[in-house]
Amino acid sequence: MNKKRGILHSNVLYxxxxxxxxxxxxxxxxxxxNISPVEAxxxxxxxxxxxxxxxxxxxxxxxxIILTGLSVAFSFRTGVFNIGAEGQFVVGxxxxxxxxxxxxxxxxxxxxxxxxxxxxxxxxxxxICGIMKVKKGIHEVLSFIMFNWIAYYLSNFAVNTQTLHxxxxxxATKDLLPSARLLFPKSVLTLTGCxxxxxxxxxxxxxxxxxxxxxxxxxxGYKLKAVGFNKHAAQYGGIDSNKSxxxxxxxxxxxxxxxxxxxxxxxxxxxxQFASQEGYGFEGITVALIGxxxxxxxxxxxxxxxxxxxxxxxxxxxxxPSEIINIIMGCVVIFIAIAHVFKELFLNISKxxxxx
Amino acid sequence: xxxxxxxxxxxVVIEMKEIVKxxxxxxxxxxxxxxxxxGEVHAILGENxxxxxxxMNVLYGLYKPTSGSIFVNGKETEIxxxxxxxxxxxxxxxxxxxxxxxxxxxxxxxLGVEPQKGIVVDKKLATQKVIEISERYGMKVxxxxxxxxxxxxxxxxxxxxxxxxxxxxxxxxxEPTASLTPQEIDELMEIIQxxxxxxKSVILITHKLKEIKACSDxxxxxxxxxxxxxxxxxxxxxxxxxAMMVGREVNxxxxxxxQEPGAVALDIKxxxxxxxxxxxxxxxxxxxxxxxxxxxxxxxxxxxxxxxVEILTGLKTAESGQITMAGKDAFNxxxxxxxDMGISSIPxxxxxxxxxxxxxxxxxMILQHFEEAPFSNKGILDxxxxxxxxxxxxxxxxxxxxxxxxxxxxxxxxxxxxKVIIAREVTNDKELLIAVNPTRGLDVGAIEFVHKYIVExxxxxxxILLVSFELDEIMSLSDRIEVxxxxxxxxxxxxxxxxxxxxxxxxxGGKKHE
Numbered sequence: 013m014n015k016k017r018g019i020l021h022s023n024v025l026y027x028x029x030x031x032x033x034x035x036x037x038x039x040x041x042x043x044x045x046n047i048s049p050v051e052a053x054x055x056x057x058x059x060x061x062x063x064x065x066x067x068x069x070x071x072x073x074x075x076x077i078i079l080t081g082l083s084v085a086f087s088f089r090t091g092v093f094n095i096g097a098e099g100q101f102v103v104g105x106x107x108x109x110x111x112x113x114x115x116x117x118x119x120x121x122x123x124x125x126x127x128x129x130x131x132x133x134x135x136x137x138x139x140i141c142g143i144m145k146v147k148k149g150i151h152e153v154l155s156f157i158m159f160n161w162i163a164y165y166l167s168n169f170a171v172n173t174q175t176l177h178x179x180x181x182x183x184a185t186k187d188l189l190p191s192a193r194l195l196f197p198k199s200v201l202t203l204t205g206c207x208x209x210x211x212x213x214x215x216x217x218x219x220x221x222x223x224x225x226x227x228x229x230x231x232x233g234y235k236l237k238a239v240g241f242n243k244h245a246a247q248y249g250g251i252d253s254n255k256s257x258x259x260x261x262x263x264x265x266x267x268x269x270x271x272x273x274x275x276x277x278x279x280x281x282x283x284x285q286f287a288s289q290e291g292y293g294f295e296g297i298t299v300a301l302i303g304x305x306x307x308x309x310x311x312x313x314x315x316x317x318x319x320x321x322x323x324x325x326x327x328x329x330x331x332x333p334s335e336i337i338n339i340i341m342g343c344v345v346i347f348i349a350i351a352h353v354f355k356e357l358f359l360n361i362s363k364x365x366x367x368x
Numbered sequence: 369x370x371x372x373x374x375x376x377x378x379x380v381v382i383e384m385k386e387i388v389k390x391x392x393x394x395x396x397x398x399x400x401x402x403x404x405x406x407g408e409v410h411a412i413l414g415e416n417x418x419x420x421x422x423x424m425n426v427l428y429g430l431y432k433p434t435s436g437s438i439f440v441n442g443k444e445t446e447i448x449x450x451x452x453x454x455x456x457x458x459x460x461x462x463x464x465x466x467x468x469x470x471x472x473x474x475x476x477x478x479l480g481v482e483p484q485k486g487i488v489v490d491k492k493l494a495t496q497k498v499i500e501i502s503e504r505y506g507m508k509v510x511x512x513x514x515x516x517x518x519x520x521x522x523x524x525x526x527x528x529x530x531x532x533x534x535x536x537x538x539x540x541x542x543e544p545t546a547s548l549t550p551q552e553i554d555e556l557m558e559i560i561q562x563x564x565x566x567x568k569s570v571i572l573i574t575h576k577l578k579e580i581k582a583c584s585d586x587x588x589x590x591x592x593x594x595x596x597x598x599x600x601x602x603x604x605x606x607x608x609x610x611a612m613m614v615g616r617e618v619n620x621x622x623x624x625x626x627q628e629p630g631a632v633a634l635d636i637k638x639x640x641x642x643x644x645x646x647x648x649x650x651x652x653x654x655x656x657x658x659x660x661x662x663x664x665x666x667x668x669x670x671x672x673x674x675x676x677v678e679i680l681t682g683l684k685t686a687e688s689g690q691i692t693m694a695g696k697d698a699f700n701x702x703x704x705x706x707x708d709m710g711i712s713s714i715p716x717x718x719x720x721x722x723x724x725x726x727x728x729x730x731x732x733m734i735l736q737h738f739e740e741a742p743f744s745n746k747g748i749l750d751x752x753x754x755x756x757x758x759x760x761x762x763x764x765x766x767x768x769x770x771x772x773x774x775x776x777x778x779x780x781x782x783x784x785x786x787k788v789i790i791a792r793e794v795t796n797d798k799e800l801l802i803a804v805n806p807t808r809g810l811d812v813g814a815i816e817f818v819h820k821y822i823v824e825x826x827x828x829x830x831x832i833l834l835v836s837f838e839l840d841e842i843m844s845l846s847d848r849i850e851v852x853x854x855x856x857x858x859x860x861x862x863x864x865x866x867x868x869x870x871x872x873x874x875x876x877g878g879k880k881h882e
Binding site: 020050229230231232233234235237238241242244245248249250251252 | 715812
């Protein structure tokens with residue numbers, strides 16, 4: 013009985029319920045659009061799991077959003093709201109692209125250099141908003157949204173400069189030098205059948221563990237959380253709250269920037285001009301929420317989202333709109349947000365049963 | 369004022385029978401009985417966490433009882449929601465006021481039950497009704513004042529009016545005097561009298577024995593969730609009540625050995641500071657505290673005490689003046705610097721400054737020390753050491769429930785939250801301890817305990833600055849009492865020669881005549 017109550021208290025259960033409800037609502041929309049939900053969902057499922065090749069594609073799709081998810085989750089845990097992961101992701105990918113194209117050094121130096129540049133870019137991008145918040149009291153949500161657009165146009169501007177633009181290839185930069193790519197060796201690519209399988213997923217998982225350690229095990233995490241939960245008590249306890257807020261935003265920004273690096277150095281290989289915001293940062297918010305702001309949870313929710321994105325792109329094959337994925341994910345987030353309603357409900361039912 | 373009972377012993381308005389309320393495996397209320405008559409003031413007495421609030425939340429429809437029955441005016445009723453409770457004539461005034469700050473008194477009172485004229489609120493009628501009720505019960509309020517501009521005492525009257533406006537016949541007052549000044553408490557007692565004279569019943573949740581003696585007919589005692597007894601207040605002494613509440617004899621007298629104070633620890637000279645509005649609030653305050661001495665700072669709230677403490681603890685900067693701690697300059701330093709200099713404090717607002725409520729108890733206990741051994745090593749927290757530290761303090765300072773080291777501090781009762789802070793600060797064992805309203809909202813047992821630790825620190829040669837709105841507390845603990853009025857020290861009295869009347873006179877701005 014205690015075990016049963018443990019399950020009813022666990023957030024994982026409600027996350028799964030929210031996901032199921034998301035799919036049910038998605039099914040209703042599909043049915044309304046005269047598409048068989050059974051057919052669409054089985055297509056979705058088979059496009060993700062039926063072949064090892066698909067698994068690798070799923071992980072490839074998942075890596076950057078795990079990183080933006082970590083970025084947002086870290087900010088949630090430390091009491092700030094990084095809605096600017098989108099912009100940090102963009103400046104991160106831009107930095108990685110610039111170093112990846114213009115610097116010609118062996119891979120052992122080139123890869124770390126690109127990654128570092130991306131992290132630094134994301135970190136600085138976030139810190140600018142952080143400093144405005146700390147010094148002038150400008151709310152970070154506002155400045156972050158503005159900075160998302162600034163990053164967007166900055167990137168589009170950079171893509172079209174002579175140094176980066178590839179002549180005659182449409183609206184994108186030159187390709188990153190092979191020494192700056194995270195792709196697995198050729199043999200692995202042929203073996204898996206996934207032409208973009210790359211080390212991004214390893215970076216993402218390692219960083220998830222690192223973030224978990226920072227939050228749960230270190231004095232830094234203690235400090236950041238204390239300020240996030242109660243700035244006054246933290247200050248009273250001798251913690252410099254402004255410094256903590258900046259540290260939290262800096263780390264969060266660096267993680268989003270790394271997401272950008274993994275995307276361009278992994279799957280992308282070059283930076284294209286955006287027609288609209290790519291959405292990796294906003295997907296990060298969804299991933300963080302589904303993962304319960306827990307870094308380890310974010311790995312799983314990121315892979316889930318990656319699978320949905322990859323599988324969703326195959327839906328057009330059966331004439332189902334891939335936008336259905338967005339509807340499902342949106343519903344999942346709504347139902348996670350109101351998870352406590354279900355929790356109360358189930359706990360009450362279980363209590364009543366016990367009473368009888 | 370002599371109290372007149374208005375109780376009608378033949379009319380029972382509320383009866384709760386064998387109420388049991390369980391939260392998981394924890395039994396908050398274990399077969400509790402309560403009978404309230406018309407015109408009666410019925411006190412419910414119990415320690416922090418004894419289950420008083422749970423019982424009242426059951427009556428107010430916030431919790432459903434696990435078993436037991438409730439009778440309202442003789443009819444068995446299942447109270448489903450606060451809305452339902454209000455319809456049954458039961459109203460509750462919570463300890464923490466639930467008022468909308470930028471709204472006026474009238475707007476707050478009529479919220480949700482606005483009288484209407486067509487589709488607009490009939491403000492005139494509302495104001496009239498508010499004035500009418502307030503005059504009937506002798507409650508002075510300004511119906512057009514905004515909540516943010518009025519005193520705590522008046523805010524409470526607004527809460528009571530809110531309940532009366534909704535037609536309550538039984539009023540539940542949860543710790544109504546916790547944040548009131550002595551004068552405001554007297555006024556409240558009078559209001560309670562007027563209410564019962566009009567046939568209303570009042571359930572008073574409190575742990576202040578003096579008030580129970582002063583204004584109630586009967587008293588039901590709850591201890592650790594269990595029903596102990598219901599007694600006629602006239603038949604028992606304060607000591608009897610206290611003993612029933614904590615289950616042992618309670619010592620009201622603070623034992624304090626004679627002791628000569630040592631060297632000056634804290635020295636403040638000519639301190640000037642402005643409050644958050646930029647108005648000068650400290651106007652050349654000078655004060656010192658010596659080792660092995662408890663200095664009580666007496667004064668009515670709002671005379672600069674809060675700002676003084678904030679400046680001393682590094683949370684606020686002063687305009688000018690001098691502060692030295694053990695000879696070292698402590699003027700306008702950061703919280704970390706003053707702490708390292710030897711100033712620790714029990715803050716006035718335990719939920720704002722004292723604790724990170726979302727943090728576990730064990731994490732709260734290392735708030736100033738998380739970066740030091742044994743709690744961390746090279747930036748990595750040592751969970752085992754943190755846990756062991758918490759277990760030890762919980763045992764030593766009797767923090768309940770035991771085994772809640774990893775539970776968030778917000779889940780503890782107010783008294784136990786305060787004990788977490790006391791445990792932390794007393795263990796810090798700094799040269800100076802600033803205690804601000806250290807027993808606010810605590811029960812007799814816990815007060816005795818807190819006082820014991822404060823005196824113990826003094827006996828060890830620590831300097832103590834006690835800031836309290838409870839004159840009784842200041843008088844029983846202090847070696848020296850300094851009176852603060854309008855940002856200055858206006859009088860100094862030796863603790864053992866202190867006289868309540870004289871202090872009251874000084875606190876109101878009177879000058880001392882030698």
